[in-house]
Structures are given as C-alpha cells and as structure tokens.
Amino acid sequence: MTPSQTDTAPTAPDASHVISVDAMGGDKGPATVVAGLSMFLRNFPQARAILHGPEDELRKLLERRGISDRVKIQHAEDVVQMTDKPSNVLRHGKKTSMWSAVEAVRNEEAGVCVSCGNTGGLMAISMMRLRKAEGVNRPAIACLWPSRNKQGFNVMLDAGADIRADQDDLLTYALMGASYARNAFDLERPRIGLLNVGVEEHKGRAELKVAHDLIGRSADRGEFDYVGFVEGGDMPSDKIDVIVTDGFTGNVALKTGEGTATLISEFLRSALMRNPVSMFGAVLARGSLDRLRKRIDPRSVNGGVFLGLNKTVVKSHGGADATGISAALQLAYRLAQSGFSNKLAARVASAASLAQDAIQEGEAAKAAEAGK
Template sequence: MGSSDTVISIDAMGGDLGPAAVVEGMAKSAEVNPNIRFIVHGDRAELEAQIAKRRIADRCEIRHTEDVVTMHEKPSHVMRHGKGTSMWSAIDAVRAGEATVCVSCGNTGALMAVSMIRLRKVPGVNRPAIACLWPSRNPSGFNVMLDVGADIRADQDDLLQYALMGLSYARNGFGIARPRIGLLNVGTEEHKGRAELKVANEMIEAAAEFNDFDYVGFVEGGDIPSDRVDVIVTDGFTGNVALKTAEGTANLISEGLREAFKFSPLSRIAALLAYTSLQRLKKRIDPRQVNGGVFLGLNGTVVKSHGAADATGVSAAIKLAFQLAQTGFSEKLAARVASATDAGQIAKPAKETPDAEKGKSST
C-alpha cells in the first residue's frame, strides 16, 4: 500500500443486500479515488469471488470471519458473543490502528455496543452520539443532526458535548468553517422547554465564542431542514423519533404522488413528461446520497451505512469515511471535547491532549 493511502475497514456482511452490494460500493469508490484501500471483513470465499468480479483485489485485504451479526440480535448478546463476527473484526482493525474509519451496514444497536467496548469513549465524553445527515435548504443540500439514537437520555452537559462534537463533524466532514448550531425545542422563546434545555441553551451560547461557531439558539422541528442552521442538537430519543417521523412523512407523500400519477390517462402522460424533473427531486431527497450515520465520541470513527444501502449508498458512506479519515477528524474531536472538559468550563483550547497530538491543530 502506498504510504499516503487511507485505509477503511469494511464490515461486508451485515447489510440487507449482502456482500455483493458492499463490494460493488467499494469498487465505485476505488474507481474515483486512487488513494483509498480497504480491509474487508467477512466470509473469505464469498468476498474473494465478489472482489475478483469487481477487479479490486489489489486494493483489498480480506480478514476471514465465521459469524455475522443479524439485524435482530440484541446488542447485549453481541457484546458477549460477537467476537467472531465481521462487525467485531471490522471495528478491531480501527482499534489496532490498521484502519482509520470503520464502515458497516449492520445492526445499529450492536454496532454501537461493540464500538463502545472495543474503541472506548473519548476522555471527557459521557455519552457518544449518532449524527445523521438531513436533506435541507442549505447549498450543501443537508444539515447535521445529533443524537439520533445512540442514547435515549441527555442532560445539559451531554447536549453541550453534542454541540462540540457536531461542530467538529460539520467542520471536518463537510468543510463548514463556522457552523451554525441550534438546539431543538418546542418553541424558539428562551422560556420554553425542559429545564435541562434552558441550561444547555446558556452553556452552548457561552461555548460559541471560544469554539468558533455561531449559536442560533432554540430551533423547532420545522427548522431541521432549514437554511438558518447547519447542526441541530437534541437528545437521542427526540432525534430518533424526529428522524423516523420525517422518513414516514416522506414515504407517505411519495406513495401519494405515485397514486396521483397513476390515477388517469392524463396524469400518466404527465408522469412521463415530468420524469426527469421528478428524478432530480428524488435524488435531492434520496437518503442514499447522504448515507451514513456517524458515531461520535469514540476513540476512532465508525460510519453506519443504512441497512438497506445498495452500492450507491455504500459508496456514499465510504466517501464520508474517507473525508473524515483525511481530516484527522477523530483526533480533532477528542481534542475539542478534552479542551472543554480540562478547563472545567468552556474556554479556548489551550493544548491538545496526548491522544490528539497526531492530529492537526485546528479542531
């Protein structure tokens, strides 16, 4: 492998479409990105066949594993018995420093559980979070929201950490120099919401100055896809409900559209004429284009691709993983959180923590 290559660890077995879709996604990424290499975890015979078919054997190292984590296995069971799985092996390659980022289409709960015990939390982080991308009116086409389901609880300190982790992610993952951060609530007035939200509101406001972000204050559910914010902070319960509600709403409307266009001969012709325009819209709000929930707050980065992701979706997740690896995201996030924790309050980062020394100075 070239010394400037970035190595991504791939759990090839967990997705709904099996290793064929995952390897096809890897091939798509390899084709456009000469600096990417893979350590691929799963059944050797099956992977060798798929990799040969896609002609990327020179970019892959295969690690054979016997077991697979299924979608319905309980995280607690996988934590105890998951050692021989492709998921465990894929995370361990990041733990060992052989790869920078792990990508998996597998069971989210199990992936978070194994990531927690193998990679451990960054010093100063109480609760890791899952950040997702949300189609939005911003020029980039999406916003970042966290936590969308790593933990069902979050107090004011956790919400502040989410803000700082979301800041690092938006800056390193998407090059937004000065992200605008909002805190999800049931109204934008300062007197609204739960007690911990009012405290977090003041804490994040205070943190903005020394961490180079803009705090826009409370935002509502309707603001999640808006262009007045880049990062939306919330607890994992609310974030998960909001995410699934939005997906459910989009599905309901899509179904309605399909029915509407089937209704009469005239509307069928209309559907044909509008085909290109509708495909353009579909692409814009297509979750495959912005595929990849990222686990934040661990010693190493894990990208959770959608379980049903096809090659396009897997490739999008790998692209995100590569971008995060390139910018030294994991180390910068650790330094950002550590600086806030060391100071016992929110202050300008004085120095990086030892763990972060290999990272660059801008966190």
C-alpha cells in the first residue's frame, strides 16, 4: 500500500498489478492508447494503470471511457517525437511522458512500462534510468513471431535494440530469450536456434561460428536445448521456440515478415473481389477469413520486450491501434505478474561466467585432444 498517493484513482495493493503507460508518441495519439487501455482493463479486473501525458486531455479521455477510477494520471507536458535522436531525448527529454513512464517503474510504483513511442528514445531512457542487468553488455528487444508451435508464437531477438552483436552478446541473447520463453509460454526447456544463411556448420560470419559453439556448450547449464543454426524460413518453425540474431538482421527480418503478411492480406482481398461468385464465397467464409486476418495481423502480435534491463519495458508498435495496444498491455501484465524481470536478472547474472566456463572447457577439451 502507498497511502501517500493522493490521486482520486485507488492504488492497487501491489506494483505488479500496475502498468505504467506512456499515453503519447504513438502515431494515432492518446485517444487510441486510452481505447486500448480500456479494452485491456475490461479483461483484467485486478489491473491498474498510471497514464503519463497532458493531464487535462487525458482526464477527458479516461472519463469518456469510464475508467478514471482505475487509472492514475501522471502529468507530463512534453512528447518524444518519432524523429528525435536518442541522444537528444536523453539531453532534453526529462519532461516527456516517456521519461515519466519509465520513471514510475524505476520508483517501483508500477511493475512494467509500456510505450508506443520512438524505439531508440525509449531504449536510451530505459538504459539510463533502469540500468543494464548484471552481465549484460547489450540489451535486446524480443518480439513474438506467429509460428506452428503449440504456443502459437516463437520469440525472436534482437529485433533492433542494437545494430551490432558479438559472440558474447549472442550467448546472452540465448539466455535471455530462453528465460523469456520460459515465463511467457511456460516452457521448461525452450529450444534455441541461431539465425544464419544456412544450417551447415561452415556457413556464415566468423562471430556466428564462435557463438554457435558458445551457445551449444551453455545449453545444459542455461536449461535450454540448442537446435543449432536456423534460416529465415525457420522463423515460424515448430522445431524452435527462440531465434537468436543481431539487431540489424532481426529488425530487417521482422519488418520483412510484417510487410509480407500485409501484402498477402491485400492480395487476398483483391483476389476475392475479382468476381461475384468468389465475392459470395468470401461472404460465406467471412468468419474464418477474419480469424485468419487477426492471426497474421502484425498489430495482434504487437509488443516488443526490452530484455537485459533491471525492469521490464514493453515497446508497442508505433502504428498500433486499440487492439494492438491492448495486446501489448496484456503481454506486459503477464510478465509483471510472473515476476519475470527478477527471474531474468538471476539467469543472465551468470551469463558472463557461463561464457567464460564454456571457453575454458573448449580449450581444455582441445588440450586433452592434443595430448592423446
């Protein structure tokens, strides 16, 4: 309980029930964020939120949705623009709704933070205010990829937090991805694949070959199964749960997949409108086609999670509609409930020593081999 808070909205008994939401910075404005928040709150009666942005505007939006009693407003007059450089956000961004939203998690008023604003800015603020977890050199963004798996999704990281990743970073990503999949999907031993241009061991860049070795050696102690190299076509595969790659490749892959899904939806619509018979057929199949559209709609799998910080931050798609924002809030809530960020920190704290052990073991094995 935090009886010092004087806002009219009652405070939930436990910060893990509270989501800190940046109302600004999305392409569609705060009304859409509040609409998404309203959808989410309807489904989760225990949940509460702190909403960051211009107080007067937000108050009206909350009243219109009838959710004022479950949402506390934290006034912030500035907004991080999509075009702002991360360095500028750090220098001049203290009065922005994004900064305020991250700050509420830092202060433990909320268990998790959600924003649909500028990714680079959000990562910069999060790194500065929440700090990297012990043993993490580069934090990563993990996204969900529709798949043939029983859970319906694979985890892919890094989706674009950093444009570089060396072999040690890739090992850390494997450990963080395994921890995320374990908590989000209740998997005991998540199966990890390392993205490459072929599954053969001799293919790909030098750092990938080293990472391949490191991740393989760390599988037992990291409590995951290492499947080996996978290719772009394996993104939706049911032979893996987590795909590890650098943030440049991951970002291109994610946007390529989304772009392909959008293109096919357009093609499907125009194909069905070609003649009256198929139009009639489409009307009959409408329920099924709508379900499909939802399943492949990038907005419904919306929500990239920042991994490797001391708290959890969820980045929603900039162009997300109310459904997309609600999906991101659900994901954030689930992670806050599971105590994910503490579990993750415990996992990755040992990542550096795991890597060191793996390297030493490799050398010892080689020495033993040579001494035969």
